Amino acid sequence: MSFREVGKRLSNWGRWGDCDRIGTLNHLTPERTAFAAQSVRSGQIVNLGLPLTNQGIQVGLGGRVNPIHMMNLTPPDFAGRSDRMIVADDSVFLPLQSVTQWDGLGHVGYDDMLYNGVPAASITTAAGSAKLSIHQIAERGVIGRGLLLDIARLRGKDRLEAGEAITPADLDAALAAQNCETLPGDVIILRTGWMRCFTVDGDAARYWNGEPGINLACAEWLHGRQISALASDNWGIEAMPANDATFEMPVHCVLIRDMGMTLGEVFVLEKLAEACERENRWTFLFTAPPLLVVGGVGSPLTPLAIL
Amino acid sequence: MSFREVGKRLSNWGRWGDCDRIGTLNHLTPERTAFAAQSVRSGQIVNLGLPLTNQGIQVGLGGRVNPIHMMNLTPPDFAGRSDRMIVADDSVFLPLQSVTQWDGLGHVGYDDMLYNGVPAASITTAAGSAKLSIHQIAERGVIGRGLLLDIARLRGKDRLEAGEAITPADLDAALAAQNCETLPGDVIILRTGWMRCFTVDGDAARYWNGEPGINLACAEWLHGRQISALASDNWGIEAMPANDATFEMPVHCVLIRDMGMTLGEVFVLEKLAEACERENRWTFLFTAPPLLVVGGVGSPLTPLAIL
Amino acid sequence: MSFREVGKRLSNWGRWGDCDRIGTLNHLTPERTAFAAQSVRSGQIVNLGLPLTNQGIQVGLGGRVNPIHMMNLTPPDFAGRSDRMIVADDSVFLPLQSVTQWDGLGHVGYDDMLYNGVPAASITTAAGSAKLSIHQIAERGVIGRGLLLDIARLRGKDRLEAGEAITPADLDAALAAQNCETLPGDVIILRTGWMRCFTVDGDAARYWNGEPGINLACAEWLHGRQISALASDNWGIEAMPANDATFEMPVHCVLIRDMGMTLGEVFVLEKLAEACERENRWTFLFTAPPLLVVGGVGSPLTPLAIL
């Protein structure tokens, strides 16, 4: 079955109305958010984001540079002014896909269409993604139960290899090994260990040269369990290079364009994995609103797990 | 008593060690975060942030422009490529103080010093705020109990006037009117209604021309109650113009530089006020991590209240 | 006759080959450049550009902000380093149309086409103007004889009014009043005095609210005389609002898209007018290369007249 057929079968177009702009986040109802909050135990907060710095993970592929932080005011601007406070101000220039990020629903499509039948032509240079904008997701927030699926742990490795595919059976096995179960509205946080290329080895080029990730069959798994969003420590969710090279990144396409699933990429999961292991608990409150970028197709963020 | 004397009396320098970089957020312990999570009832999420758009609230004061969102890739870049997905990518340039924001602890100081005895000279053009960086606050997250103090409601107005000062007695009266009490580690969200200049009247210039806010005596109130952070819908927390014009923005200085309190500015509180009024409940889970900007003195964010 | 018919009649498509990318600058041959250089007398240099500053002429129309200059390194970054030099480095963010500028040949078109039959679709978000790029003009330089036509002087005013049209008869009258004649390859510098709205009155908003300029009949005048480029102190070359409101900016369209004429806008001509008046000489060496922006549709520059 081609990915187009899979996409058609798993399509959520129209499921939440013709004007829906948030897709599977509809599974994350206020009730699910409230339930997730109740799961907090210790109150320990774990940050899952990469720092924004010009020494970051980007190597310039596709014109993506690392964030550029610039000062607009520093204390010497107020030299000799003992009558007033010193102020420091700053600016940043960054590609919205340059660091730990959400892919919004305008980020990818195929056959001239985006999620929910929105024409790709709704994205223009001036207006950005006029109909499927990341600020729509930000306004509604992303706060729910996070569930870490630690595939590297399952396989007894510190990281999977580039091209190594994760199947639905793996996801089930991870759930079993962790003795937990998904609930509708959960955000799945998938750990492949691939981020260690950068955070441990300091090899950004390797990080971008392929990746382990899920295969297309997992889309159905996510669909059936009413998962609201998916995030991972790889850069594109799916195994790359893929076995089937007839179309680039079919999983991305089915998840975002057909199912309407917002994807989190370039997450940092090592500390979270350690904490979950230590506490033998794999679910937590997960807060991860993007920035309110009007017309945006993605956003940097500081995702947090509260245990 | 001069603000310098107040600052000395309320100083938290050394309180959490000489290397402390997060100040009063130390009051927001994991226990307080866990407690705050338990206060979630309906799971309703209210966004407290302004959208990032070039039609935003900035009028160019101090070189602060509105966020500039630019597309790097749009679907026509993939015209005629039915063999691959369409991708849209984007970038943003923005002053970190141009929208709903946290002021980090490197943002203001006086007498050549920042919070905890860090020299103002630790902020340089190239490295930014090398010692007191907003990413230190982001790494640890800002998730705790939020308490809305609705001063506009207290005064029976839709907004206070520019220069109108809020005193400790007002804060007490608001607590009484709302029938609630602060707890150590709470984040106080102070509503003056001032944001309506922009969101209702569309008059950005007026928004920046003075503001209602707290007076210096409130610093002691915040200190005594171990408040972890303070956010408001005005742009500088304190009443402006102030009665005492001998030093610009003394409240800012005492809160940030002496007490080490991270300040939230340009928040949008109208929907939250309505929700709290409706539910007659003024506390909620508040999640508000800044971005992980290394060397940053501030950060845009999407602050959320979960009721 | 509609502007489309005029455009067809004056079209230079194919005139210099199907791959031509510089249009009427072909009139400015090396011989004309050499001749222009010989016209230098005193060697006095007059700058015709606006400064790049955040206090510039832009008011935010169409998302055009003023240039934003930022420091990357300042001397305090080298404090205490007597063993090495101090360095200052800087960056700039600017819309390429935000200051004194050339409009490249990719800047405007109509009916889905640009100059020389290049499809408008050749301009994409990622690649910019892939076929008609301003760097092609920069590589070849713009150095030739400039001829100031001072229409404000002709009319005995310090400036023309918004909407005030300049006709071929005016251009002829200015030539006669200045006792000079055009030569093939000349760059015409047209002074309307309109820039005084900003440089004298400080009223940037007025500057953008209409403008004096040429009418469509002047296109034929420029065509017949083999003028290589046209620059003015207004922002869009033609009178605005125009008498004929059926199509916005037809002169722009015919000049750039049909004739292939690079247009200079937002020039500062007051000092040049004074110098020409003083020396009773209206021609000079004119040097005005844009920046080598690959894919660019415009460029800031420092245009110079050498008398």
Added chain:
Amino acid sequence: MSFREVGKRLSNWGRWGDCDRIGTLNHLTPERTAFAAQSVRSGQIVNLGLPLTNQGIQVGLGGRVNPIHMMNLTPPDFAGRSDRMIVADDSVFLPLQSVTQWDGLGHVGYDDMLYNGVPAASITTAAGSAKLSIHQIAERGVIGRGLLLDIARLRGKDRLEAGEAITPADLDAALAAQNCETLPGDVIILRTGWMRCFTVDGDAARYWNGEPGINLACAEWLHGRQISALASDNWGIEAMPANDATFEMPVHCVLIRDMGMTLGEVFVLEKLAEACERENRWTFLFTAPPLLVVGGVGSPLTPLAIL
């Protein structure tokens, strides 16, 4: 003799008044500009600049990224609007030292001072280089006689090696080999061939790893001959690594800070060398105004040689 002693001996501080901001460009008088214009023969224009592109010569050293060109408007923004013209607009973000550039007189200093006794503290984050600004050089233009000294040709190589020093004797030998002589006000264009690392070999990293260039003794040579400016195809004018490692880049310091000489770097000289060889003529009209960046310490430009 230490470089500080050399600097003192060759100092031009006060030579053109205490308020002078352009240094040795004072040698380039209107008379010299007029003379230079007369030297134009064929009118052939040779561009000496690198293209501005994200595939440029920068490798990220010192936070210098390649220019980032972004579109603000493209034709699809006007889809379905047959009643109006199509417009494309664009923006650029770039470090001013990221491409072929002038170093302004605020770019380097030592012992807390810049050229002409201007304190290094006159450069602040907010105002940039308030006293020695590149726009002062732009306003006055840089147009004079250029003289190519082709040291690679002299040595019979296509390029000198990193660290290979050029001495006054070499400069004299090149003049003799080229059968020409300097005149006061000349701009010296020094070809080392080093740019071929990038333009021929495509090895940007090698380009930045050392460079051939002049030694300190050449400063006196330039001083005595009243050279107005110096440009080269290397990135820092002087041989690196240098024999004397007690102070980094002493030649830079003496030329810019003591003599007040604006330096051109990262020039592309291969085509010019070929043209000069072909015509056996090594002088030409050289036009090279920087952008009018207020507070700037450097500027990209499109330098042109007119033969």
